[in-house]
Amino acid sequence: MAAEVKLGTPLWRAVHRYRTAFITVAILSAVLNVLLLGGSIYMMLVYDSVLPSHSLPTLFSLLAMITIVYAFQALFDMMRSRILNDVGSALDQNMQPLVQRAISEAALRGGRFSGDGMTPMRDLDNIRAFLSGTGPTTLIDLPWIVFFLVVLSMLHIWLGVTALVGALIMIGMTWMTDRATKAPTQEIGQLTSYRSGMAESNLRHVEVLTALGMRERMRDRWSEVNKVYLASNDRLARSVAVLGGSSKVFRMFLQSAILTVGALLVIDGKASGGVIFASSILSGRSLAPIDTAIANWRGFASARAGWRRLNDLFARLSAAGDAVVQLPRPSKELLVEQVVIAPPGTQRVTVQHAQFRLGAGDALGIIGPSAAGKTSLARALIGVWPVLRGSVRLDGATRDQWDPERFGEAIGYLPQTVELLEGTVAENIARFEPDAPSEVIIAAAQAAGVHDLVVALPQGYETPVGSDGTQLSAGQRQRIGLARALYGNPFLVLLDEPNSNLDQAGEEALEHAIAGVRARGGIAIVIAHRPSALARVSHVLFMRDGRQEAFGPRDEVLAKIMSKPIPINAGVEAADNSRGEAPRKAAGGER
Numbered sequence: 001m002a003a004e005v006k007l008g009t010p011l012w013r014a015v016h017r018y019r020t021a022f023i024t025v026a027i028l029s030a031v032l033n034v035l036l037l038g039g040s041i042y043m044m045l046v047y048d049s050v051l052p053s054h055s056l057p058t059l060f061s062l063l064a065m066i067t068i069v070y071a072f073q074a075l076f077d078m079m080r081s082r083i084l085n086d087v088g089s090a091l092d093q094n095m096q097p098l099v100q101r102a103i104s105e106a107a108l109r110g111g112r113f114s115g116d117g118m119t120p121m122r123d124l125d126n127i128r129a130f131l132s133g134t135g136p137t138t139l140i141d142l143p144w145i146v147f148f149l150v151v152l153s154m155l156h157i158w159l160g161v162t163a164l165v166g167a168l169i170m171i172g173m174t175w176m177t178d179r180a181t182k183a184p185t186q187e188i189g190q191l192t193s194y195r196s197g198m199a200e201s202n203l204r205h206v207e208v209l210t211a212l213g214m215r216e217r218m219r220d221r222w223s224e225v226n227k228v229y230l231a232s233n234d235r236l237a238r239s240v241a242v243l244g245g246s247s248k249v250f251r252m253f254l255q256s257a258i259l260t261v262g263a264l265l266v267i268d269g270k271a272s273g274g275v276i277f278a279s280s281i282l283s284g285r286s287l288a289p290i291d292t293a294i295a296n297w298r299g300f301a302s303a304r305a306g307w308r309r310l311n312d313l314f315a316r317l318s319a320a321g322d323a324v325v326q327l328p329r330p331s332k333e334l335l336v337e338q339v340v341i342a343p344p345g346t347q348r349v350t351v352q353h354a355q356f357r358l359g360a361g362d363a364l365g366i367i368g369p370s371a372a373g374k375t376s377l378a379r380a381l382i383g384v385w386p387v388l389r390g391s392v393r394l395d396g397a398t399r400d401q402w403d404p405e406r407f408g409e410a411i412g413y414l415p416q417t418v419e420l421l422e423g424t425v426a427e428n429i430a431r432f433e434p435d436a437p438s439e440v441i442i443a444a445a446q447a448a449g450v451h452d453l454v455v456a457l458p459q460g461y462e463t464p465v466g467s468d469g470t471q472l473s474a475g476q477r478q479r480i481g482l483a484r485a486l487y488g489n490p491f492l493v494l495l496d497e498p499n500s501n502l503d504q505a506g507e508e509a510l511e512h513a514i515a516g517v518r519a520r521g522g523i524a525i526v527i528a529h530r531p532s533a534l535a536r537v538s539h540v541l542f543m544r545d546g547r548q549e550a551f552g553p554r555d556e557v558l559a560k561i562m563s564k565p566i567p568i569n570a571g572v573e574a575a576d577n578s579r580g581e582a583p584r585k586a587a588g589g590e591r
């Protein structure tokens with residue numbers, strides 16, 4: 001039974017969890033904004049009471065009071081920044097696992113964005129940076145403009161009206177900033193990913209690029225993308241600078257305008273001298289959040305674009321749920337029923353109507369020319385590619401009925417490119433399981449016939465493999481990859497061209513490993529171009545052009561395909577009659 005995990009708006013739900021913190025920030029902001037009146041009131045009192053009376057005690061009492069007010073302002077400001085910073089970090093920590101899962105799911109479904117595929121992670125970074133910066137406090141302070149306008153109007157209606165007109169103009173500027181930043185912000189998001197994906201790919205392939213004299217050409221290609229990226233950044237920075245600068249100057253002008261209105265009111269005898277200065281300061285303070293908002297709009301726009309993209313991504317992945325009922329480990333059979341496969345994110349069928357059944361103790365060799373669909377079928381069998389039609393069942397259950405981690409424990413997979421991860425040999429064999437028992441690691445290494453090879457390494461099982469396993473030879477990588485595939489005695493072990501880099505000893509270890517899987521009641525599937533890998537299989541499946549052309553007991557199928565004209569690279573050298581070798585001998589014969 002698959003549980004419906006509602007991922008629709010997980011960001012909102014995560015933010016909702018911190019509502020108490022947001023309410024506290026809102027209350028602190030309210031107090032802070034009221035305290036902001038302190039400076040203006042102080043100026044008004046000094047001007048209107050202290051100066052006419054020349055009273056020093058009044059002046060110092062007022063100074064003491066305003067000092068306390070400023071101290072509280074500083075305290076509350078610090079408190080709300082701290083709370084928001086904590087919320088940003090907690091939200092990040094909370095969402096990171098979901099974001100990582102979304103990145104993997106999107107990649108598996110073929111929805112990997114061009115580039116490095118890490119856009120969702122950067123989006124979450126942008127949201128955290130926005131929450132931890134001045135953004136939220138600025139936005140919270142914006143509605144308080146109305147309060148200051150009311151206070152100004154209470155001093156005199158014309159002061160309020162002047163400030164209102166100024167505020168409306170500045171809000172218009174904010175709207176223009178938003179329009180000017182929206183498109184470049186989105187463009188920069190995509191370009192950042194593309195640019196870093198390209199740089200990462202160039203670095204990963206540096207040896208090939210150097211050997212083939214392609215480094216400069218690839219660097220030039222990257223520079224072209226970088227140029228577009230810089231231009232977009234430039235455009236964005238310029239818009240923000242122009243509008244941010246204008247709003248700041250306009251705010252200063254507005255203060256002078258208010259001063260002028262105040263002066264006119266004083267001349268008219270409708271206000272005191274203190275009111276002029278108080279209102280000027282008040283208007284400056286009240287409109288400050290608008291130009292702070294404009295100056296920081298870039299961060300806000302990035303966070304908003306990231307927020308939308310993430311919600312969109314989560315919504316698209318909402319159907320993926322975790323199984324709640326844990327099925328027992330499979331132990332009986334693999335059933336493939338009329339399976340049609342297309343690479344994720346495409347409708348291009350690469351395997352049509354594959355159908356076969358394997359029982360515990362069977363081993364299957366999949367052979368066929370290049371691009372016959374062997375690897376496509378393999379990926380669907382282990383559940384990393386979806387099936388368009390038909391089904392793949394282990395002990396009667398399709399993959400979506402399993403908890404993904406538990407399903408992985410039942411699978412052993414050695415891909416064509418071994419893909420070891422940064423860590424030690426032991427960690428790689430143990431699939432990075434924390435506290436993996438040594439005896440299980442050694443058992444896997446022994447099953448793969450690689451134990452002696454590992455202990456002969458400089459640090460034995462603790463030898464670091466380097467990024468992508470580059471500190472090992474291709475043969476060593478492949479054999480350690482085989483041990484990883486066999487770790488924990490998985491039921492279904494799938495080996496995609498496991499002998500492409502093996503020497504004689506490696507080939508023998510591979511044969512032994514396949515025999516071992518069969519002997520313990522597992523199922524082994526081997527995709528092979530070289531005949532030695534077929535030595536220990538019980539069945540053979542021959543594929544061509546995405547079709548299953550033959551399936552059955554090994555010798556029967558090999559005999560059948562030998563009787564037909566087979567392309568020279570049909571997948572097993574044994575099938576290549578042009579060499580005049582006896583196919584059965586080349587295939588090894590079941591031992």
Ligand SMILES: Nc1ncnc2c1ncn2[C@@H]1O[C@H](COP(=O)(O)OP(=O)(O)OP(=O)(O)O)[C@@H](O)[C@H]1O
Nearest residue numbers: 343344346350368369370371372373374375376377
């Ligand atoms: N990720 C992918 N996206 C789109 N098409 C793909 C993808 N992977 C494979 N294909 C296409 O699917 C077809 C079958 O490829 P597949 O790798 O399954 O063949 P194969 O029999 O394993 O070949 P080989 O023996 O050369 O490894 C090919 O035409 C290939 O271009």
